[in-house]
Amino acid sequence: MHREEIGLTLEDAGEKLREIAERHGFNIAANFQTIWGHEKGSVYPGPHYRRAYCRLYRRNEAQLGFRKALPGEDASVESVLAPASVKRKLPDQLDIVRRALSSIREGTDDVDSEALCTRVIDAWSRRTTGSSTDGPVVVLVGGFAGSGKSEFAKFLGGLTNWPILDKDSLTRPLVDQLLVALGGVAHDRSSELYREEVRPFEYRCLMEAAWDNLDCGISTILDAPFISEFSQPDWMQRFQNRCRSKRVSVATIWVECDPESMREYIEFRGAARDTWKMEAWDEYISGLDLNMRPQGPHFVVDNRLGAAVALVDEARDVLSGGGL
Template sequence: MKTTRRQGWTPAKLREHREAHGLTLEGAGDQLRQTAERHGLAVPAANFQTLWGHENGTIYPGPHYRRAYCLLYQASEPDLGFRLPLPGESQKADIVISELPAPSDPAADNAAAQVIEEAFTKVSVDGITDSGSPQAALRARVVDAWRRRHGAGDPKPILVLVGGYAGSGKTEFSRFLSDITGWAFLDKDSLTRSMAERLLISLGSDANDRHTELYLSEVRPLEYRCLMESAWDNLNCGTSAILSAPFITELRDEAWFTRLENRCAAKGIDVAAIWVRCDPESMREYIEFRGAARDAWKLANWEQYVAGLDVDNPPATAHLTVDNRLGAAISLADQTRDALKRILT
């Protein structure tokens, strides 16, 4: 897409990395398409004209292109000149899943567990230092799930809520968690979108309505009820579940969350809430890139929409806040997947 100059964007770095790998523009395009296919990314075309535009600064790469470049060249976004590094972000990626092979030996299993611990520490806002904190407890639970994934499974199921605003990256981070742990992944849109659209039409509204009082009072509660009932079906069978949905109202309602904790405690189920934090610029880019009809109102009324968001303050109920500004956390998730594959093969 045509774009104006972006802060920190240094297009020449892409060419430097391509030439360092001995690739022509055509060869880099072939490699980029193969990398994107392996990781489930959409990079339409990836021909030499598009890559030439990326390297000469006439086209700023979209999020899937940037992720594919990072995976291809084993480098971070700042390394490739897409942006300036975030405060505290290493200039070189330290951890450079979901077809993961089984651990081949205890040493490989331990090395993989260490990679997962490092990834969780890095994506957490302000890191994880207190071994007795909720963040550390959740990290330990994820690592334990990794160790048990090829064994007897988790002795105690856990319900993980992954919330965040539209375009924050919560669905992709949920997939990352599911890749590592093997826990069931339930996405609200996948489970309820068809039903919600048909219900909105039957009520005389637009199928893509996600902002009117009609949707908020009549349809949204049913979406979350379907999501939670699907989670209970898994949890009652002893299968842990990761739920991906905004959870904006729910996680900011401490009474609601307390009721959920009490219900889970009565069933012997643990609960964890993760909030994916992102900046408005990055959220808009992700929303524009996915091109979903349900986002039309947000994009058409962006200033009004953003004014109602509290992007700097996570809900008080969140056990862990993931930093996904400018794609940092999701990029790290990709790097972790690749690191685990290298360790275990």
Template structure:
């Protein structure tokens, strides 16, 4: 892929960062594989030929490579020349998580809480409103969960729905949220995919169908029911739970969400909805990258599919909207994990 096909791509920035770290191509490849391994990222080869191609503009790095580079060089995608910054992204980056001073041991918990608060503020569309806003309350619960894991915090459980379109980054963000809170993490596809595929076949359909009435009316309701019932099993024993699923129809349905809130309130459970917003090009890139059979129809009918999405808006029931355009929020989540490891090691 040529440089001219990626507006704002400046491949030479990668070489500048590598040389500033005093790394050869071979050494950078080794460090890149190590960074990827710590975070479960796939960077096939990562040899000097691949890195040379990235630095000279003949190969545009895929999503996992870009995340690994950001971790390796402790920089953002715009700083590494992968793309132009989003509006406000430079301003948000004024507080650089990797530059937080290593605190003394008694202050480690407070430093970790500060890192988490900054990360949530940076990735949120419009920032976090002060006071008792839904965004501030959810962020406080996340920080509270961190403190609870270290001897403090409230025992009241919370149910968090993390929704978004295919390829938006919702699963990665939900996993990040679970990492820092210790809350149970349930992904719809991991929990129900094999059952869904078998049920579609038994009904005479395509196991990878996610768009016809057969799936939408006969199978999808059961899929979400399984997900929600599993969440209730956790919540009934006091375990806070994060659910990762599109939740497109559910979060648009104010009556559905009101019933959920009422059910949670009756059982002493908090509930919050997070919407992960992403741009169409980045979603397509990730969908192509993961190569899942259930995405074949989307890719074959991309314009029809994308025309049916409202990528620039959030459902009315959303408490917090995460700005993951061009993968910005997931990149920051990776760096937040690294910062927490440094603070608490």
């Protein structure tokens, strides 16, 4: 219905979806046979296809019928009738950035989500001038595997131009070789050997790299699960104290997600380090505290059913000038 109302053939839709995929880094082929299968309902689209359809038709997943709506989420589907020759006006960039950042809410009473969003927007606004009067900020983005934390961290990095330190990108090759050298298996992230002998050094490398940036006055975003760290009041307090001594602001963000969406994301990315999770999913998910929140001041991003990432996609599209 949406495709025909804006005057697109299957081939046209495929071309537009491929343009969106290139702009956002989605992994889709978008040929007309696949699109037709999605429209008939014989094939259910994967995560990247769904995100691309949302950008193409300017609707969220609930409005397109891919999932139920979250509480308070708009799931109405009004007509999108418009001549194919008429280019739809993109939303205001500042408004769409604010909308995407609205996914961040206070997880505790002693943090201010509006202040954090203002800081991010100010950094985005100053990117071309390079002027800044604030000290550096360190943003810790944590969450369970497949929660969408990396997508959200990348969005914040793209807005602010703050460098992102991703734990896996920074340490994975060394961690895999260390596991093998210790008699373990590369890509293992579930054994006692990994947890006791390797993981502490993995996070130490991440944090040392962050301090190098912060000591130079460079705001930095850290992307890692942080499950053990966020659970320890002592660790969180020491980190806060060290940042305070260096006049560094701290924003701790927990990205929450539902188990079904996490499983889909993990299965879709097909990373070797997730093999055990997929083979023993029930055991893995039963070991997670899905009600976990970081100790101390923190923010929460609600990415259940991929809602927050969908807003991020929308904002990226508008900022890039993307349209049909």
